[in-house]
Amino acid sequence: MDFHVVTNGTVETQPLLYQWEIHDAQTGELLGRYVGKASAGGRRPRKHYARNVRRLLAGLAYRKGRPDNYRGVHRALAEAVRKGDRITLTLLRNVAPGEDINEAERATIRALKCTLNG
Numbered sequence: 001m002d003f004h005v006v007t008n009g010t011v012e013t014q015p016l017l018y019q020w021e022i023h024d025a026q027t028g029e030l031l032g033r034y035v036g037k038a039s040a041g042g043r044r045p046r047k048h049y050a051r052n053v054r055r056l057l058a059g060l061a062y063r064k065g066r067p068d069n070y071r072g073v074h075r076a077l078a079e080a081v082r083k084g085d086r087i088t089l090t091l092l093r094n095v096a097p098g099e100d101i102n103e104a105e106r107a108t109i110r111a112l113k114c115t116l117n118g
Helices: 043-057 074-084 101-112
Strands: 004-006 016-023 030-038 087-094
Touching: 004 043, 016 074, 030 043, 030 074, 030 101, 043 074, 043 087, 043 101, 074 087
Parallel strands: 004 087
Antiparallel strands: 016 030, 016 087
């Protein structure tokens, strides 16, 4: 899966919030937005989503015990790959020590009006 990464000056080894955006390759129209959290830093979104999309496109199971458990964001990213749409991963910001990463994620999902969360 090819995607552009915007790091926004984040410390990638610290807890952070990230965003996936899919834009139509022809018109530039925003097709979908997803916000997630990574308590161990920026490696997770870079590696796990690419792996899940690769597996989905290859027709492989998500996990042995949950073969069809790909989330909507995985399916949207896979469709974007199929269509050649533009995919961007943005590391939004680090989560401060003592800040509730779950609440920070929920607030950001609401603020950015995410269409691929849930």
